[in-house]
Amino acid sequence: MKYAYYPGCSLHATAVDYDESTQAVAKALGVELIEVPDWSCCGSTPAHCTDELLAAALPAQNLLAAKAVADQVVVCCSACFSRFKFAQKHIEEKDDLRAQLSETMPIDEIEGMQVRHLIDVLVRDVGLEKIEQAKQCDPQLKVVCYYGCLLTRPPKVTEWDDPEDPQMMDDLLRAAGMETIDWPFKTECCGATFALTRTDIVLRLTAEILQMAREVGADCISVACPLCHANLDMRQDDIRKKFGVECDIPIFYFTQLLGLALGLEKRDLGIGRALVNCDELLTAKGLA
Structure with missing residues (x-):
């Protein structure tokens, strides 16, 4: 391919x-x-x-x-x-x-x-069955998949599976041995480029997303957008200071989580570059 x-x-x-x-x-x-x-x-x-x-x-x-x-x-x-x-x-x-x-x-x-999109290629072209066969371990991670605003909407343009309750990232990570948790913030906005001009808006929106991820019992959040990753990862300390909320939840690209299941080295997946430390979580799950 x-x-x-x-x-x-x-x-x-x-x-x-x-x-x-x-x-x-x-x-x-x-x-x-x-x-x-x-x-x-x-x-x-x-x-x-x-x-x-x-x-x-x-x-x-x-x-x-x-x-x-x-x-x-x-x-x-x-x-x-x-x-x-x-x-x-x-x-x-x-x-x-x-x-x-x-x-x-x-x-x-x-x-x-x-x-x-790579998610679409992996699900439809590579196939979930091949991914199940290729995995080297069951990561045993509880994950919420965060698609954000742009990946699924508007449906006439993106042609995604479902604009409000997308499933392809969930399907992909489940095939790789992870538990994906259904939650209501899959396609909520993180504030996007307001990160520079209206930080107050970004802090409020990301705080809501992170808190909900914790409430549903997620170990981590899987994303497919660089800006979503930046906002959710970089703002956690500011959220703690502003709202008194302890988030401390690692943010991964879906490719990093998939790579762990495939037995790839963390250094080859860029794991460790994010601000929120994931070492404790990965050690607890036998993925360190």
Whole structure:
């Protein structure tokens, strides 16, 4: 199985542990990820907030570069995934936008290009049965899966399994031997980029998410978004100081948890880079 791989800015910077664990898990499961040559930023929030043409052009240019590698591109960052899917949708539906893009790039060449999230690839292409067979241990972790805002919504764009009660990450981790706990905060917002401009909002939202995870008995939270990871991991000490709430709950990328089940080394999964220490938890579960 060969796919183009678009890491995006975060996975080469603040979320390098997401990239490391993605590469390690893909290799272990026989998934060949070939990094898109000369990729550039997807535009993220600033582009689509300021200029529709720019918001479509940046993902389109990356899709053209990915097309040279494979007909499917794997995008792990939820924000990048969202921007790629939105760009495809808008280019398909808006003739004037398509015409503008055609002036500077061969836009027709990206027709048929599939934008896939790694969760989708692992569940549908690799298959849960193969993951069950490949696991080297049952981690015995109680996990809540946090999908966040952008991965599942809007459903006409993301084409996820369920926009309000998604299951694919849960299915994946259960196949790897973990217990996933149903909870009501799967797709609640963490505050996203308000992290810099309205920290008060982010603290309130992340406190609610972390408290609920504790209330339902989770050992840790599994995420698929670099910004969600940053907000949930970095804000726990601030939450304790502001609200007097002790969270102390480790945040993992789903790829890190999957990698542990596959018997991969922690250093190869980027485990230990987060601020909230996970050593005690992993030792207690025999995963140290």
